[in-house]
Amino acid sequence: MNTGRPLRVALFSETFLPKLDGVVTVMCLLLDHFKSRGIEAMMFSGGKHVDSYNGFPVVSITPSVPMPMYPEIRMTIPMRKTFQALQEFDPDIIHIASPMHTGLAFMRFAKKLDKPMVMSFHTHIMSMAKFYKLGFLEGILWSLHRYVYNKALYRWATSKRVQEELLAHGFGPTGLWRRGVDPSIFSPGPVDMEVRARLSNGNPEKTLLLFVGRLAPEKQIEQIKHVLEAIPNTHLVIVGDGPFRDKLEKIYSGMPVTFAGYLSGQNLTEAYRAADIFTFPSAIETFGLVVAEAMAVGLPVVSSRVGGIPEIITSGENGYIFEPNDVSTMINYVRDLVEHPQKREMMSKRAVEAVQHLTWPAIMDELIADYYRIIETYQAEKATPVS
Numbered sequence: 001m002n003t004g005r006p007l008r009v010a011l012f013s014e015t016f017l018p019k020l021d022g023v024v025t026v027m028c029l030l031l032d033h034f035k036s037r038g039i040e041a042m043m044f045s046g047g048k049h050v051d052s053y054n055g056f057p058v059v060s061i062t063p064s065v066p067m068p069m070y071p072e073i074r075m076t077i078p079m080r081k082t083f084q085a086l087q088e089f090d091p092d093i094i095h096i097a098s099p100m101h102t103g104l105a106f107m108r109f110a111k112k113l114d115k116p117m118v119m120s121f122h123t124h125i126m127s128m129a130k131f132y133k134l135g136f137l138e139g140i141l142w143s144l145h146r147y148v149y150n151k152a153l154y155r156w157a158t159s160k161r162v163q164e165e166l167l168a169h170g171f172g173p174t175g176l177w178r179r180g181v182d183p184s185i186f187s188p189g190p191v192d193m194e195v196r197a198r199l200s201n202g203n204p205e206k207t208l209l210l211f212v213g214r215l216a217p218e219k220q221i222e223q224i225k226h227v228l229e230a231i232p233n234t235h236l237v238i239v240g241d242g243p244f245r246d247k248l249e250k251i252y253s254g255m256p257v258t259f260a261g262y263l264s265g266q267n268l269t270e271a272y273r274a275a276d277i278f279t280f281p282s283a284i285e286t287f288g289l290v291v292a293e294a295m296a297v298g299l300p301v302v303s304s305r306v307g308g309i310p311e312i313i314t315s316g317e318n319g320y321i322f323e324p325n326d327v328s329t330m331i332n333y334v335r336d337l338v339e340h341p342q343k344r345e346m347m348s349k350r351a352v353e354a355v356q357h358l359t360w361p362a363i364m365d366e367l368i369a370d371y372y373r374i375i376e377t378y379q380a381e382k383a384t385p386v387s
Helices: 022-037 080-089 101-113 125-132 135-149 160-168 193-199 221-230 245-251 265-274 289-297 327-339 341-355 360-383
Strands: 008-013 040-046 056-061 093-097 117-120 154-157 174-176 207-212 234-239 257-261 277-280 301-304 320-322
Touching (some): 008 022, 008 101, 022 040, 022 056, 022 093, 022 360, 040 080, 093 101, 101 135, 117 360, 154 160, 154 360, 160 174, 193 265, 207 221, 207 289, 221 234, 221 245, 221 327, 245 257, 277 289, 289 301, 289 341
Parallel strands (some): 008 040, 008 093, 040 056, 117 154, 207 234, 234 257
16 A cells, blocks of 8 residues: 555444443544554544544434434434545544444445445443343344345454454454553552542442443343342442443442443542452453453453453463353352452462463554555456456
8 A cells, every 4th residue: 555645544433432331432542553653544433422542533323313222422423524534534444443333324335436445343332222121133243243244354352262253253354453451541550548538438448349331131130139148248339331331320229339430541440449359240242351450450350251351361360250141150260369369469479470462562563564465466456357
């Protein structure tokens, strides 16, 4: 590829700032990396969002309505104005992250502009369906996703486990776009006792359990209630927000629980540092980025075996892993760490070591290298006469 200009990438995500979730976090990190590498980008997203991010324009696609299973995602149909913005930007490649409703329509623009289109798989809608009384749609959703993703020249999964699952369901060639951790933000450090006192509602002497993530049914946060009931002198901090918050507040009414809302940056790091054990009973993850962040700070993790978490935790060495819905084992692992502080200290050190190689710059550079390879292949195939 030799156009005499910097690489231009058009990104599409179903949601963007000010909403916060794993996809938005990764899109922001990717744009930050583009800035450091002199790459030009334009961000497109359904719904009303910020107008720019780190100097990159953000095109909001409106009007829109909330998606039933994931109300943070706004469903809309990209119109002529969106197409004109994309056409004027003239990208070298179009990257669509977890296309759902709006992403499907956005695909047409890539074809119309004759640009290479790639996709990344971030949200396991197929498995989520049963948590919203839509389990009967799982097979249809797999068929739809296979059809959509196979329209792309290339796809990325965020963990080996999901990569293997996609390939088994007939998805075309699918690479790995692993998750990383920013050590300038997430690293071991001293506990801020004021933060610990605030998060524990004035009970810093208790063992502080922490959950971080979107408050949604598939995260199964209500299961941690059994840990609190079984192990005395524990307090749970729930960081995040989402459609399940009201129900969780009722479930945990009168219990030693703090709902801290969304936290990011240094505030999130301080929450990780203030806690004693990270508890993560989620049923569905494509990777489990918050687990890697907790480990990078040195927080021992007790997690379900989902997504990419088994790729970074060796159970019994740098954390504990239990099978999804095995609440009794989760309780036993948390109790073991509560009763053996020296084991927590050992796992803390090993957790940091286990994720040191997961650096975002290296991971993002691998993605950019894939971009160049795909563009060059696409251009070479276009230049080859059809016999």
